[in-house]
Amino acid sequence: MRKLWVLALLAVAAGGCKKEPEKKNRPTDQEILARQDASCPGGTVQGCLQAALEAGRKGETEREVELSNKVCDAGYGRACTLLGSLYWQGRGVEADSNRAYTLYMRGCEAGDAAGCFSAGICHRTGACAEKSDVKAKELLQRACKEGDKRACANLG
Numbered sequence: 001m002r003k004l005w006v007l008a009l010l011a012v013a014a015g016g017c018k019k020e021p022e023k024k025n026r027p028t029d030q031e032i033l034a035r036q037d038a039s040c041p042g043g044t045v046q047g048c049l050q051a052a053l054e055a056g057r058k059g060e061t062e063r064e065v066e067l068s069n070k071v072c073d074a075g076y077g078r079a080c081t082l083l084g085s086l087y088w089q090g091r092g093v094e095a096d097s098n099r100a101y102t103l104y105m106r107g108c109e110a111g112d113a114a115g116c117f118s119a120g121i122c123h124r125t126g127a128c129a130e131k132s133d134v135k136a137k138e139l140l141q142r143a144c145k146e147g148d149k150r151a152c153a154n155l156g
Contacts, residue, residue: 040067045074052079061092072103077110084118088128097128104128108139113146120151 040048052067065086071079084103087096101122107115120139122129129135143151 040070045071045076048074049076049079052082056082061086065092072106075110077107077112077115079107080104080110081107081112081115081118084115088118097122101128108142111146113143113148113151116140116143116146117148117151117154120154124154 040046041051048067049071052064052071055061055063055067065083068079068083068086072083080103084100084107085091087093087103088100089095101119104115104119104122108119109115116139119129120136120143121127123132123139124136125131137155140151140154144155
């Protein structure tokens with residue numbers, strides 16, 4: 001009986017020592033600090049993102065570029081993709097396809113499916129990156145897996 005009790009305690013103790021699996025979407029300390037920015041509306045980088053989107057709706061492209069750049073530098077993929085589109089179109093900045101591709105990839109690496117889609121299209125067309133069907137397919141698959149329906153449609 002005593003052995004059984006000891007085994008039961010060991011089993012409970014061993015189960016309690018298991019490392020909890022890491023959560024994919026849990027922000028790191030650095031990400032939490034990056035979200036705090038007193039110069040952004042509301043004191044957060046998220047506030048800057050919303051202000052950038054609003055500036056874009058109002059046609060205030062210089063402000064949209066400025067704020068998007070700040071948010072992209074803080075690690076928000078969506079802002080990097082937005083900024084890439086501005087460089088691609090030459091809105092508020094001088095058109096630069098290489099810079100657009102770099103920003104699309106930053107967006108993709110930060111988890112923005114639209115960034116992966118745009119970078120994939122760059123490789124498919126050769127318009128803003130080296131033409132490569134292999135890289136295009138890889139990026140489009142990644143975007144599709146992350147929920148970008150345009151990427152899924154482009155994969156056939």
